[in-house]
Amino acid sequence: MSEPLKVAIAGLGTVGVGTIQVLTSHADQVAARCGRPIQITAVSARNRQKEREADISSYAWFNDPVAMAKEADADVIVELIGGSTGTALDLTREALAAGRHVVTANKALIAEAGAGLAVAAEASGKALAYEAAVAGGIPIIKALREGLAGNSVSRVLGILNGTCNYILSTMDETGRDFDDVP
Numbered sequence: 001m002s003e004p005l006k007v008a009i010a011g012l013g014t015v016g017v018g019t020i021q022v023l024t025s026h027a028d029q030v031a032a033r034c035g036r037p038i039q040i041t042a043v044s045a046r047n048r049q050k051e052r053e054a055d056i057s058s059y060a061w062f063n064d065p066v067a068m069a070k071e072a073d074a075d076v077i078v079e080l081i082g083g084s085t086g087t088a089l090d091l092t093r094e095a096l097a098a099g100r101h102v103v104t105a106n107k108a109l110i111a112e113a114g115a116g117l118a119v120a121a122e123a124s125g126k127a128l129a130y131e132a133a134v135a136g137g138i139p140i141i142k143a144l145r146e147g148l149a150g151n152s153v154s155r156v157l158g159i160l161n162g163t164c165n166y167i168l169s170t171m172d173e174t175g176r177d178f179d180d181v182p
């Protein structure tokens with residue numbers, strides 16, 4: 001098995017903690033499928049003392065995610081903070097400039113600054129991966145880039161359906177019936 005791919009995660013909220021849970025609980029499966037293990041080496045968020053649903057005690061802690069993007073022992077920086085300006089943008093730029101790949105779930109960042117970041121990624125020869133920022137992680141970007149590479153796609157249409165998520169989450173959280181929730 002190859003050397004582990006080292007990952008540093010900025011943002012330990014819903015998505016950040018979920019990412020740690022998946023990468024740790026499915027570590028063997030992920031390693032087998034990827035051909036190398038994925039090792040979380042560092043994390044950053046606002047409040048180090050906050051209780052989180054993941055054990056982060058073995059990872060290096062950075063108070064400043066922008067510093068982490070430059071200094072962490074990591075091949076990949078995962079940006080899960082949110083927002084199209086400020087920290088999320090700064091750390092993404094710094095990570096690419098420092099020669100690290102970036103993975104982000106940040107819709108606002110990609111919508112507002114994605115084109116410039118893509119240029120920066122190309123210049124540094126690193127990946128800017130944003131599958132999770134599009135359609136809740138439905139793997140459409142990879143399908144368009146690779147599976148449909150021989151096709152000419154002129155536009156992509158979608159339906160924004162937050163209501164469905166609201167209904168299903170409320171049913172799940174409260175046990176109420178479908179007819180009762182909307």
Ligand SMILES: NC(=O)c1ccc[n+]([C@@H]2O[C@H](COP(=O)([O-])OP(=O)(O)OC[C@H]3O[C@@H](n4cnc5c(N)ncnc54)[C@H](OP(=O)(O)O)[C@@H]3O)[C@@H](O)[C@H]2O)c1
Nearest residue numbers: 011012013014015016045046047080081082087105106107
């Ligand atoms: N939630 C979803 O279902 C979902 C789905 C797809 C994509 N996304 C995208 O994923 C990203 C993260 O979403 P989320 O729901 O996980 O957000 P969240 O629960 O609000 O978590 C945000 C995290 O970022 C940290 N943070 C915020 N500002 C910071 C700063 N200035 N410096 C360092 N850390 C900072 C917070 O630290 P503390 O914990 O210490 O406060 C928190 O851990 C967003 O771009 C969102 O649009 C979310």
